[in-house]
Amino acid sequence: MCKEIREYISEYIDGIASDDVKAKVASHLSDCQECKQLYEELLSLTLMMNAIPQAEVPDGLEAKVAARISKIETGRGQEPTVLNPRKKRYKRWASLAAIFVVGIFTITMYNNNNMMTDSDAYKHSQYRKQDVQEISLQKDSADLTDAATENQDNGSSANRSVPTSLQSSAADATASGNGESETNGTAKEPEEQAFAISERRGPEPEPKAGGAGAATFSQPCRGMQKETEKQVYAGANDAEQVLLHMRCLEEALAGSEFQIKSSSKIGSDIWRFEVIIDSETVYYLGQGGKIWKEKTEELSL
């Protein structure tokens, strides 16, 4: 009991313990002299630390910073650097995204036994062109989703929409070769999104308003196994997750010089990133938009 209470004493001191914990600690402290003494010593130390005055900023520090920034700008002779990081960052993200997306698609397409080659897809799309055009004239993506679903077995409409962030990233990746991506990862119109994906599968009919791209993507695939579509969407989802966690890593490591060496999926939704920071390899785990350092050794007290 004492061991458990000791873990909670700091929370108790800081006033952030839950009501249950507060009651537990208070009750134990009234009975256990040793823990009570520990509490009083920790409280005393904490109050002493709180009372330590803040050091004053040395004179001229802000001026030195201003001078260094001015030097940077003079050396560059360009518009302020602060406008460029996004471009540089998106160039890096876009190129990584492109590699990952293309890799996922290539592996998925290659592994499927009933997969069509691009030329087969094209031929099939030509054969089905009339169907595609008829469907593409429909009003909105919901209609298109239904139309595609009608011809599938137990098609889940949730699987029909390709993640927006992936498509935006993929589209950015296409543009990144010119380093001209100005986007901020914001969503594009549905027809543009699906068209960006379908481009990778070879020539497709022009998408029409209302998300014809969704039908365009699935119609030529009508002959393909539903599994392939699921794999492709799953692959697209994986890429989105990797990008999300890479973005979290970048935020977490802001200010450090680092390089993401590799990533791997170690659970149904857990990603492991190998990161080089100052020649040291550190592993981070990511899940559900959160990122944390992988524990490699027990903390020693």
Place this chain on the structure above:
Amino acid sequence: MGEMDNHNERDLIERAQGGDESAFEALILACSKKAYNIAFRYLRNGEDAQDAVQESFIKLYRHLGSFNFNSRFDTWFYRIVVNVCNDILRKRKAHLELCDTGERAQDNEFNPDLTDSAANPEEQVIADERQRMLMACIDQLADEHRQVIILRDLNGFTYEEITVILSCSIGTVKSRISRARLKLREIYIKEAKKEK
């Protein structure tokens, strides 16, 4: 950044992102004291702390465009400061390892003599002898523990703010603070006995 309300802060940041130097200077002034204190306590050296703060502001300047208002600006910036300090400490350790002749110093490169009266000028403000001894004990903590003590007990960040600065969960923060204080108490008791 406590003096500015959210609207003013956002306006200032957007202007700084647009290249407004005076807006950027205002951001520096709002964060510099806390940033310096984090770095100073972390690196235990005024000169290194100044370098770390300068470096952090330069990185802030370069990365300001990537700030997307998903978190508070100051905690985002202090994360940069902590990461810069960690980089400096890593380089220091690597340098120490190269120079190691056999008798390893502790994690603490400076290994301050608790009876040293020729204190660093900044330390002179700390009149209370007990506080000075306490600081020396904090310097003996492992980096991970010292980090949370500096943020929580010396700079007054909340547990939530610390989760953002250190990019870890609230559970991890609670656990680290608890263990750091317990360890600090052990060191303090030992040093207090030595003094007697």
